[in-house]
Every structure is written in structure tokens, then in C-alpha cells.
Amino acid sequence: MLNFKDAQINFMKQRKLALIISLTLIIASLLTLYFRGLNFGIDFTGGTLIEVHYPEPVGLEIVRPTLETHGYERAIVQHFGTSQDVLIRIAPREDEDSALLSNEIFRILQADFAGVLELRRVEFVGPQVGEELREQGGLAMLYALFGILIYIALRFEWRFSVGAVLALMHDVIITLGIFSLLQLDFDLGVLAALLAVIGYSLNDTIVVYDRIRENFRKLRKESAMQVMNLSINHTLSRTIITGVTTLLVLLALFFLGGSVLQNFALALIIGIVVGTYSSIYIAGALALMMGVDRSVMLPVKKEGASQPSLDEQQP
Template sequence: MNILGKIKYDFMGKRKIALVVSSLLIIMSLISIVTRGLNFGLDFTGGTVVVVHFEEGIGVTEVRENLEASGYQNIVVKNFGSSKDIEITLPPQEKAVATPDMDEQSDSTQKDEAKLSNAVLEELKKLDSSARISKADFVGPQVGDELIEQGSLALLYAIMGILIYVTIRFEWRFSLGSIAALVHDVIITAGVFSIWQVEFDLTVLAALLAVIGYSLNDTIVVFDRIRENFRKGRKATTEQVINNSIGQTLSRTVITSFTTMLVLLALFFFGGDLIHGFAFALIVGVIVGTYSSIFVASTTTLALGISREDLIPVEKEGANLEHIP
């Protein structure tokens, strides 16, 4: 049973208000991204990650304060699965000597990072003599630059694929409406990360791709109902058809978003620091994606002049008699 029933509300009558809200959010997001940028994590900037194991649990704050007092700046310290394992992320360190040969430079870098990991371990042994390194990784700046490029291309290819898919399944006005909603969602979600300077790493990039899929799913459900209602309500205006379609699918949209949010909130609060950014990006994306599937996608399609004739081609008179010789 549909617990919400068919929602009757003039959604399209509020499209100007929605346009103002969306425009302000996008402008704020773009200004923040341009002026403040994203707080890229180690995956993109390069640096060293050291996971230190302790026999007894130790506080993250205690470890951070100890390392900062020893001269390590801009470090990120968080639990790695349990309170006995601490993950420490250090930004790239200045090198005293630069070697022209790439192989020599690579060997020198590895030695420097090994020395850095050992130096961090020695500092932490002052807190707990049982400290030992269980994992140490180094990501070079060149790898980070490649990940930024590849990640941007992944988003672009996903949007292009969706554009082609929706055009084939529905109509080009619907495809532009869905793309407008997806771009809207990605920009605002990235803007939230920029404004609050939440760490942006590969898990967040994966979350953005998941947001695209989630938002598109909601949008396709609404578009399917619009197409069905165009065929049923021949006397209804385009605006009335879109309003009725959104109202008929709103209960499904709300219930899906609500159950998804329950899982994401559990991951955000109890999943640990490792997936904190991933869960946060999806929480923002689900909220923005639900809003955009109602107001942005359908509003854009309406503004482009979608009509019943675009979805139901007019049959030529006598076309059904062409088989008669």
C-alpha cells in the first residue's frame, strides 16, 4: 500500500523559487572551489602513510599532539580499524638533494620515506614502547596528478554515457534535463567539500560517481511516469502532467531516500574515519539528488518545451492500410 498516496502539489509552480535556490548554491560552490579549492588527500597530493600498531589502545589526539610537538605539520591522524592501529598521513617532505637521474631520484625518495617512517616510529615509541609499523606507503606527486586527471575523465565519461542512454531511451530534452540535474548535484556536493574543507580522496570520488547513478535512477523513474501520463491524459497540459508524475512517484522517492539515509548515517557515525568522507559525500549527494530529480531535471525538460507530440509521434492517415495491395 502506498502510505503517502498520490501527492497533489504544484511542483512546477515553484520552479522559479527552485531556480533561485539552485543558482545560489551553484554560485557559492563554484566560488569556494575556485578560491579555496578542494582539500585533496594523499591519493591526489602525494605523501606518506604510516600505520602504527600498539599493543594497547591509544588516543588519536595524544598521537597527533606528540607528532606536532616534534615538528611534523599538516599531518592527519586517525584510527585504522581499531584504537590499537593508528594511521598517520604526512604531506610530501622537502628534499635536500635533487638528482637528475629518475632511477636515482626514485631510490633516493624511497630511502627518504623509509627514514621518515622510522623517525615517526621513534617518536611514537616515546608514548608506547610497543609501537611498531604494520604498513607504510608512499604516493608520489606525479601519481596524484594522474589520479586527478583520470578521476575528472571518469566523471566526464559517465555524464556523456548517461546523455547518450537517456537520449536513446526517451528524448533529447529529457537527456539534457537529466544531465542538468547530474551536473547540479556534482557541483554542489563538491562545493560542500570545498566550503568545509573536508578531505577529498579516492573514496569521495567514488561517492560522486555513486551520486550520479543514484540521482539518475530517481530521475528516470519520474521520466518514465511522465511518458506514461502523456499517453493517458490527452487533455492535460505539459505542466499538469509533470506535476502529476512527480506526485505519483514522490512516495517512492521519499521512502528510497529515507532508507538509504539510515544506512549512510550509520556508516558516517559508526563506520570509522576511513569511510567518513565517503559516507558524508553520499549523504550530501542523496539530499541534493532527491531535490534535483524533483525540481531541476523536470524543470529543465519543461523549459526546453517538451510536449506530448515529442513522445507520441502522429500516425499518418491510412498508414495501417499500406499492407493492402
Template structure:
């Protein structure tokens, strides 16, 4: 690849634009279908309720724990391993008229009775339903406002066809990432919202680097056709894109594998978002601008006539 770049030859990325559009369309359709049918597995931050994290001396028997909780009136409890076979997390929806601390103690006693093992309480959290609803609304507004601000920024900086390509590529990245979370029913909490905002900023930065080179080459390569100029621009920035994404992914993979269960969802969202964002910067954003009819004339600087130029021409 680097030999190709040194020889100043462009990789024909636009050749695969139809396949990229078909693949992206399929992924977006599958994501929207999953969101419409499965919705999201909202975390305690958004739903409210009680979260209890316990550690067993021996590997936990989840079916026995669920049975014990059901017998004690906690049939709606969600029981799952958290990090290892010895760690278990129990989540409960909010209950009216009962304090969270009381519920926590009852659940802990039920877990001990059902498992027959020594249990150590590691963490207990209580979130009210009103607080959860406010956090859900604030998280959605944060993503929406960030996209609107980005739309304003790219509209002022680039020609509208490039701006539309950048914004649609961002929507593409967020939709596919959320669709995967919906399909796998991975719990979404505030750390996931933070990861999505990070992905939006990362993907936008990557796209702007490519678009800056596209605008520069459209003004330099006077005789080139738009598709070839796109290919040259993406090829020239490809090494930067791969190095930046690669080094970032090394860190994210380390967080995903060694960071522990607390940041597992955050690292997974970054891993998915950066991968999809790198793909969209190369294929989706630029190809969309080309499909919208971008030409060299659209990116040429506006010629400003000097005052008095008409009079000087008449006198000559």
C-alpha cells in the same frame, strides 16, 4: 501526504519551480566560487607523500606536536585528529631524495619528543607523486566518462528535453557536492571519487523513474497541460522516491556516525549527494524539461504508415 496520494490529487510541485531554480542557482554559484578560490583539499592518494597515523595514551596536544615537527624541519606537515582525541594523523608532501620509510621514522620520533607521551604507530603509507598524479587524472576521467555515457543513454531513451534535464540535474548534484567539500576543505581521496560515481548512478536512477511516469502520463492524459501532468507524475512516484531515499539515508547515516574515520568522507559524500539528488529529481530535472518547452506532442510515439496504404485509400 499519503491521504493526498490516495485521493489521486497532485501536489503542485511546479508552483515552487522558480524558487527551486533560484536556490539551485545560488548553491551552484557558491560552489563554483568556493572551488575557484579554495580549490580542493586533495588527499594523499592524489598529491603523493607520507601519511602517518598514531595513537596517544592521553588526549593529544596538537599545537605541541606541530611545534615539534616545525623545529625538526617538517613545517609543511598537516596534523589533525583522526576519529578521536587520542588518534592523530600527520600528512607530509613528497620529499625528493629521501625514502618514505626514513621520513616516517623521523616524524614518529619528532612526535614522541614533542608530546612527551607514549605513542603507538597504527599506520604508515607512502605514495609517490607520479602515482598520485595518475590517480587524480584517472579519477577525473572516470567521472567525465560516466557522465558522457549517461548522456548517450538518456539521449537514446528519452526525448532531448528530458535528456537535457536529466544530465543538467546530474551536473547540478556533483557541482554542489564538490562545492561543499571545497568550502569545508574536507580531504578528497579515491573513496570520495567512488562516492561521487555512486551518487551519479543513484540520482540518474531516481530521475529515470520519474521521467518514465512523465512520458506515460503525457500519452494518457490527453487534455492535461504539461505542468499538471508533471505534478501528477511526480506525485505518483513520490512515495517510491521518499521510501528509497529514506532507507538509503538510514544506512548512510549509520556509516557516517559509526563507520569510523576511514569512511567518514565516503559516507559524507553519499549523504550530501543522495539528499541533493532526491531534491533535483523532484524539482530540477522535471522543471528544466518543462522550461525547455516539453509538450505532449514531443512524447507521442511516431506513427508508421503501412506499406500500400495510399493505394488502398485510392481504390476506395
């Protein structure tokens, strides 16, 4: 069912519709990011981290309601290593000392549990550190995109380079827009997922671009649009199968990996779906719009340039 070896889908005919859809999603994502912003996690906002050890396994569905009834609805609760160790993350609160906050959380949990709890660790991340992490994370993505721009310009041609970077920006912006719309926690794990999406989507785009360059050398009579279509169809089977198999792993992480991995897996799921779409519909269309054709890929040699001189012909 996933064998598209003889597929003849006219992707370039649908490029205007695809670009309109992508542009609409990008504008909607930017507006959502502007008006709603991202729901930054404790890694970026700062806050208190508390590790509590229970003498017996405890379910998170018991710990969360206990904290919610005492006004800590946004506390992030997760198991840490074993089902007996619970990690609690609390966002910073105005006019509240972090040491007093950790003692209050421990007192609440101890009062709700019949046995004796152990407070193993308390850490505090200041707002300044969180802001630095935010800035460094944004710079990491910009550096990655800039490096990709240079690499593809050297490997292929500058039009391909711009097309690939725009396609990657398309993937990242839409993923961020969905996280902003749903107000999901954006932490270092999600940032790592976005960087992984950039690498994954770039890999797909490079495969398509490489086949386009190869077909420009082989197919001398077809137009640039026909070469683009054939190249995307030739790589379609590989693109779909790679995406499906990766999604199977990520869906398992999302549903079975627990709350710790859910946002990380969701960011990768969204990014891979959008990245696969952009590799098929957007990257090639952008390169075509910027004037990629046979004259660009195979510059005409000057007359006599390939002929050796008389001196070179002599032994």
C-alpha cells in the same frame, strides 16, 4: 506520514524559484572551488603512509596529539583493521626525504609509548601519481555523464537526456562546493561517493521520466505542465522513502563508522539530499523548459500510416 499517493503539489509552479536557488548554489560553489579549491588528500597530492603496530589497543585521541605537538597537525590518523594497528598519512613536505620522515614519525611515537612498537609498513605516493589519479578521477566522472547522456537519449528523448545530465552536474557541483567551503579532505573515497551519487540521482530521475512518458500516453487532455506535476506527485512517495531509508544508513556510517568513513558518508549524504531535490524540482523543470510536450513524446502519425494496404488485408 510518507504516503503521498494523493498528493497534488504544484511543483512546476515553483520551478522558477527552484531554478534560481539552484543557479545561486551552483555559482557560489564554482566561486568557492575557484578561490579556495579542494583540499586534496594524500591519494591525489602524494605523501607518506606509515603503519605502526602497538602491543596493546591504543586510542587515536592519544596518537593524534603526540603528532600535533611535533608539528604534524595535518596528519591523518586512523585504525587499520584492529585497535592495535594505526595507519598514519602525512602529506609531502618540501626538502624532506620520505624515508627520513617515516623514521621520524616512528621515533616520535616510540618515545611517547612505554612499550615496543613495530613498524609494519611504509609507502610513498609521489606527486606525479597523485596528479594522474586526479586526472583519471575527473575523466571517470565525465565518461559517466557522457554515457548517461547517450543512454537516456536512446531510452527517452534528447531533451530528457540533457535535463538529466544537467541535474546530475548540479548535484556534483554543489557537493564539491560544500567540500571546498569546509575544506574537507577530498580523497579516492569521496570520489567514489560522487560516482555513487551520480548513479543514485540518475535512478531517481529515470523513475520520474518514465512516469512522465507513461502519463503522456494516458492523459490526453492535460497540458504538459499538468502531466509533469502529476508524474512527480505519483513518484513522490517512492522518492522520499528511498531517500530517507538511505540517509538512515549513511547517518549511521557517519556517526559510528569512525573517521575513515566520515567524509565518504558525508559526500553521500549531501549528494542524496541534493539529488532528491533535483529529481523533484530540477530534472522535470529543465525538460519542460526545453520544450517537452505531447507532440514530442507522442508524435502524430501520418494519415493512413496505420491502415494496412489491400494486399496486406488479403489472406
